[in-house]
Amino acid sequence: xxxxKSRARAAVAYLVGFVFAIGLGLAGMTQxxxxxxxxxxxxxxxxxxxVMVGAIIVHSLAYVFIKNKKSPLLDAAWHVPKSKEITxxxxxxxxxxxxxWGLGGLCLGPAIVSLGSGQQSIFAFVLAMLLGMWxxxxxxxxLPFKK
Amino acid sequence: MSIEQxxxxxxxxxxxxxxxxxxxxxxxxxxxxxxxxxxxMKRVEGDTLWRVAFISGLIxxxxxxxxxxxxxxxxxxxxxxxxxxxxxxxxxxxxxxxSGCTSGHGVCGISRLSPRSxxxxxxxxxxxxxxxxxxxxxxxxxx
Numbered sequence: 342x343x344x345x346k347s348r349a350r351a352a353v354a355y356l357v358g359f360v361f362a363i364g365l366g367l368a369g370m371t372q373x374x375x376x377x378x379x380x381x382x383x384x385x386x387x388x389x390x391x392v393m394v395g396a397i398i399v400h401s402l403a404y405v406f407i408k409n410k411k412s413p414l415l416d417a418a419w420h421v422p423k424s425k426e427i428t429x430x431x432x433x434x435x436x437x438x439x440x441x442w443g444l445g446g447l448c449l450g451p452a453i454v455s456l457g458s459g460q461q462s463i464f465a466f467v468l469a470m471l472l473g474m475w476x477x478x479x480x481x482x483x484l485p486f487k488k
Numbered sequence: 489m490s491i492e493q494x495x496x497x498x499x500x501x502x503x504x505x506x507x508x509x510x511x512x513x514x515x516x517x518x519x520x521x522x523x524x525x526x527x528x529m530k531r532v533e534g535d536t537l538w539r540v541a542f543i544s545g546l547i548x549x550x551x552x553x554x555x556x557x558x559x560x561x562x563x564x565x566x567x568x569x570x571x572x573x574x575x576x577x578x579x580x581x582x583x584x585x586x587s588g589c590t591s592g593h594g595v596c597g598i599s600r601l602s603p604r605s606x607x608x609x610x611x612x613x614x615x616x617x618x619x620x621x622x623x624x625x626x627x628x629x630x631x
Binding site (some may be wrong): 362365 | 502
């Protein structure tokens with residue numbers, strides 16, 4: 342049995358996904374050449390800076406009001422990560438992600454959104470990405486890092 | 489740099505900021521796409537529906553964008569299949585190892601002034617720049 346709140350949370354998540362997708366499209370994040378241009382010091386396209394600026398201004402202002410609330414509207418408790426520890430795992434993972442981001446010009450959200458355009462290369466990217474996650478989960482215990 | 493090159497990405501960023509704010513206020517969650525997808529694959533009882541709904545929202549948004557404004561999916565990179573698949577694999581593996589990507593660390597975490605997310609964002613930006621520079625050097629400048 343799904344509770345009413347869990348349905349409401351799913352409806353909100355759907356809406357959030359939808360708005361997020363439109364935002365990514367407007368932002369230019371679904372055009373790999375823009376992302377690569379943003380990361381290219383030899384021929385820099387700074388436009389994606391404004392995506393981060395817009396998103397961070399809105400969310401950081403909202404966060405000031407949200408953080409003192411006892412609980413979210415549709416759940417009993419917060420699920421926000423609290424860890425402050427800078428671990429080798431965090432650095433290694435972020436470095437790998439950065440390399441992949443620069444190689445393909447796509448990160449996860451824009452790749453999923455771009456599935457809607459039906460391009461074969463996007464399906465290949467997303468399948469490889471899911472495989473990367475699956476492999477990580479298989480080998481996680483054998484890795485020399487703690488969380 | 490034209491005003492459009494500033495206003496359009498800024499509008500996109502504001503929408504992204506609104507979306508992650510709704511997720512936090514209503515569901516108490518960080519909109520970290522890597523974590524949401526990875527959690528959906530684990531199919532934990534009671535923790536899957538909202539994840540699948542979010543991913544469906546992303547795909548629906550993509551379909552609507554493709555119908556109304558297909559130019560946002562323009563891809564002029566002409567990257568080879570091997571490079572695309574390698575990039576996808578590293579992005580998937582790396583984001584789960586590093587507990588986040590551009591959305592979770594870059595937007596949500598930085599907005600909360602999370603030290604982990606600040607370090608993660610600086611790290612993936614730096615290595616993204618390095619990757620593009622290396623590819624540029626190896627291919628003689630053509631990207």
